[in-house]
Amino acid sequence: MIVLGEDAVDCGISEGALKKLEALVFAGILANKTSPYASVVLPTSAWAEKRGTMINIKGRIQRLNQAIQPPAQARDDWEVLRDLMQAVGGSNGVYSIEEIFKVMASEVPALQGLTISRVGDLGVQLPV
Structure with missing residues (x-):
């Protein structure tokens, strides 16, 4: 588990x-x-130690910017999962947070056409 x-x-x-x-x-x-x-x-890294995106309760996607560096051996959740997958013989070819977002945008209709940079500092209201 x-x-x-x-x-x-x-x-x-x-x-x-x-x-x-x-x-x-x-x-x-x-x-x-x-x-x-x-x-x-x-x-793993705490919320202020990682970057990415989140969707708030009102359906607005917002970019998260890393505020501080994580402690020496802490890593983002996605990196831990990727490395566990690779250790058991699988790989999804994802090596950056931008690549993860690209995969999500290709599979989640509300995210199509978006990238992390397009989300911007003010975010984007998603269709609900």
Whole structure:
């Protein structure tokens, strides 16, 4: 099981169930009730340490700009997932946040025609 930035126990998975797992990868910024059961713990970047986009509750996509550098070994969630995929023999050929957005824009109709740079500092209202 891979747990990315969440507490599986708080999400309803019992500690007993976590103990029975053959392998548990925990990737996050802080220890929680799940992390002690992890076979591997991978540090990830906090929100101010990464760049990308988010869609707010009103359907406006906004660009996130990295404000500070992450601690030495912390990485973005997408980088952790990409490297895990590559480690088990797969690859999706995605090596930048721009490439991820391009893939999303090709598969999500509301994002078609957008790039991270086109989102700009003020964002873009998506069709709802």
